[in-house]
Amino acid sequence: DGSMVIIGGGLAAAKTVEALRDKGFDGAITVLAAEAHLPYERPPLSKDLLAGKAEPAALYPFDADWYARHRVDVHTGVRATKIDRAGRFVLTDQGSAVHYDKLVLATGSRPRPFPGDPEVAYLRTLDDAQALRARLGEGKSLLIVGAGWIGLEVAATARAAGTQVTVLEPQPLPLVKILGESIAELIADLHRRHGVHLHLGTGVAGIDVGDAPGGRVRADDGTVYEADTVLVGIGAIPEVGLAEAAGLAVSNGVDVDAGLATSDPNIFAVGDIANHDHPVLGRLRVEHWATALHQPAVAAANLLGHHEQYTRLPYFYTDQYEFGMEYRGHASGEDRVVIRGDTDTLDFLAFWLDADHRVLAGMNVNRWDDGDDIAALIAAGTPVDPDALADPAVRLDTL
Ligand code: FAD
Secondary structure (H helix, E strand, C coil), X not given: CCEEEEECCCXXXXXXXXXXXXXXXXXXXXEEECCCCCCCCCHHHHXXXXXXXXXXXHHXXXXXXXXXXXXXXXXXXXXXXXXXXXXXXXXXXXXXXEECCEEEECCCEEECCCCCCCCCECCCCXXXXXXXXXXXXXXXXXXXXXXXXXXXXXXXXXXXXXXXXXXXXCCCCCCHHHHCHHHHHHHHHHHHHCCCEEEECCCEEEEEECCCCCEEEEECCCCEEEECEEEECCCEEECCHHHXXXXXXXXXXXXXXXXXXXXXXXXXXXXXXXXXXXXXXEEECCCCHHHHHHHHHHHHHHHCCCCCCCCCCCEEEEEECCEEEEEEXXXXXXXXXEXXXXXXXXXXXXXXXXXXXXXXXXXXXXXXXXHHHHHHHHHHCCECCHHHHHCCCCCHHHC
16 A cells, blocks of 8 residues: 655644545555644634643544554654655654655644744744744733734734734735725724734834843834834745755745645645646636645545545635634735725625626635625626625626
């Protein structure tokens, strides 16, 4: 049956293992996971876990017993350092060499460091989240550089804990490049209403970390902000070093075909690092939970000799205060936005349309029954009447 090796310790690694066993693979499975933990899910790191409402145990899709029962050898705290494609083995930082017949890369992302690499806080791992959690609360201050998804979620969680929160964002509105002005404005208002000191159009010129990870942040307008904790959330970088050194095709991530194979047919890539040739949407790398959740089943099928393509639409969700939403599809802030429902009460749908009125993406805010209809509208790829789309009296499944 051969042997499968998976490099990575996130959701994509865990789901790859599960899919291989589900589909009947009976051979050896080895997982090399650099963190000290079994593979776990990250979304709660900025939400319930950071708020103290969830325990770390809730983050693991499978526990040690599950891996043992499924005869999976998980090596935590072991980092793969080199892939030898000719000899088909992986070298590790423990000095071991692990043979593979087929290899899956699920190495995920790391936070983009602030220039000069000051000793600020980042949020990517369970350890990061637990350290940050201890720094939130009444009488404490947090300065967040970057109003992206993670920065905003942390702002919301930190405010709920009574922390004084300041956010600096160089763009004129948070997430404006993705969501467009109207929705970005609504998100900015939401955070202001909850007491976040949100400074938009404000870049950071420098960070002096005094009592790390606290310090002084100098904005490019000369203002100096001081906080007990400085958290930088300016994006993530895919961990493609291993793939690159092994001579695999790498561009914006590890290039994979529609079935998630890399340029080496014995090596697949899934999750955050996969720069996927999406059969409908074209080349796409998606740094979201649902991709790590669903790509592995397709990769596993193909590793076992099937011919499947990954065709799902990107999917993302967030929770910030009373704003809970799901987003499907792939659009940009430049696309036309159509709103259906009431933005004041945060009970609405938003759609992003191309010039021909085709639905590229849809968001449901605090409504949970419209997901399938939204996905169907995007998948149909046919023009819709924007007025009908905006009219709650017109059923979505009749458009
Ligand atoms: P990762 O989860 O990054 O896991 C990769 C693992 O591989 C890491 O443990 C890493 O240490 C390990 N690794 C890397 N290199 C090596 C090596 N050489 N050897 C061995 N191991 C290695 N997405 C959403 O859709 N919704 C959300 O609400 C959401 N919230 C998030 C909140 C936070 C705080 C973060 C950080 C992310 C969030 N995401 C969210 C994104 C989502 O978590 C990622 O898309 C997902 O984790 C990707 O899974 P992955 O398995 O590809 O990679």
